[in-house]
Amino acid sequence: MGATASSGMWKTGESAQEQGLGYVPDAYQVPLRDRPSLFPDTVTVPLIDLGGLWKDAVQRSLVIKDIGNACCRFGFFQIVNHGICQTVMDEALQAASSFFDSPTDEKMKYMSNDVHKPVRYATSFKDGVDKTQFWRVFLKHYAHPLEHWMGQWPENPPRYREKMGRFCAQARKVTVDLMEAITEGLGLGPSYLTSKMEAGMQVMAVNCYPRCPNPEVALGLPPHCDYTCLTVVLQSSPGLQIMDLEDCTWKSVPKIPGALQVHVGDHLEVLSNGLYKSVCHRAVLNSERTRFSIASLHSLGLDETMEPAEELVGAQGKKYRGSSFRDFLNFLAANDLGKRKSFIDTLKINQ
Ligand code: OGA
Ligand code: NI
Numbered sequence: 001m002g003a004t005a006s007s008g009m010w011k012t013g014e015s016a017q018e019q020g021l022g023y024v025p026d027a028y029q030v031p032l033r034d035r036p037s038l039f040p041d042t043v044t045v046p047l048i049d050l051g052g053l054w055k056d057a058v059q060r061s062l063v064i065k066d067i068g069n070a071c072c073r074f075g076f077f078q079i080v081n082h083g084i085c086q087t088v089m090d091e092a093l094q095a096a097s098s099f100f101d102s103p104t105d106e107k108m109k110y111m112s113n114d115v116h117k118p119v120r121y122a123t124s125f126k127d128g129v130d131k132t133q134f135w136r137v138f139l140k141h142y143a144h145p146l147e148h149w150m151g152q153w154p155e156n157p158p159r160y161r162e163k164m165g166r167f168c169a170q171a172r173k174v175t176v177d178l179m180e181a182i183t184e185g186l187g188l189g190p191s192y193l194t195s196k197m198e199a200g201m202q203v204m205a206v207n208c209y210p211r212c213p214n215p216e217v218a219l220g221l222p223p224h225c226d227y228t229c230l231t232v233v234l235q236s237s238p239g240l241q242i243m244d245l246e247d248c249t250w251k252s253v254p255k256i257p258g259a260l261q262v263h264v265g266d267h268l269e270v271l272s273n274g275l276y277k278s279v280c281h282r283a284v285l286n287s288e289r290t291r292f293s294i295a296s297l298h299s300l301g302l303d304e305t306m307e308p309a310e311e312l313v314g315a316q317g318k319k320y321r322g323s324s325f326r327d328f329l330n331f332l333a334a335n336d337l338g339k340r341k342s343f344i345d346t347l348k349i350n351q
Helices: 050-054 057-073 086-101 104-108 146-152 160-185 194-198 266-271 325-334 343-347
Strands: 047-049 076-080 119-123 137-142 201-209 221-224 230-235 240-244 249-252 260-264 281-283 291-299
Touching (some): 047 050, 047 057, 086 201, 137 146, 160 230, 160 260, 160 291, 325 343
Antiparallel strands (some): 076 260
């Protein structure tokens, strides 16, 4: 890696991706072996119609089975008929886009590299740190309970709170429904996690990936797994790739109108004692348009420990040690996302 982020190649205060540079500075160029293929195979990921969850017992059990199979095979699926109307989704993406369009001063109010902050804006620009940078700008904020956190979200654009808040509440409802279906499918019963999820966390990662002049050499987000139980993602255009567990290659996820993406996170892998897989994924770039995504990340409370369910441990014993969301934040503060070590690997026992 040649230049560091602090070498003065571009104006200070704003990252290359925010400035719309016509080239990709060295610090953003990922090592050759990690460069993305922008047009790999498109994977036929399961598309699950959630409408069947509320029809009758037979339909419900079929949907639950499909969800369970997808969690084993990919740790990933897409959903339709999830109950969030198109207007709510479109308005949330609009709110995100207008936030990133706001004057720099406005965004700077929330700028922080402290991963423990409940509301923060950041680019991958860390002054003086010599490591690969990613072509992403993001706003993260807590969202549950909504009344508690909303007052700390950006005041501008003026309808940001209202539009994003509506999406957060509905994404949460979908996640509760999905968790009930998942724990039911695991044989733990639908309310196994309900009260812990109610007391749990919802973190929104509102991502902006500006157009990139040379998308072959940079990444929006490096390969990672989410620490969550479940993540529900809304995107404005395609750009997500997932690691196919069967042949260990990257696959593009197609954009299906109206669909949301669902990622199994580390804590669901732990709960299922390894039966379900936390999906490894990354975000690739394009030179044509800015892409937005809104990830709704759901986990138990900050200090609530997630452990393998006793009912699923069996003769092999526990494959993972317990951990909390706070443990993950401490891991994140000490280990950069771009590094190869992942949180789930630190939880595995004797594997
Ligand atoms: C994330 C994430 C994917 C995307 O925010 O954790 O994986 O498509 N986002 O932006
Ligand atoms: Ni992710």
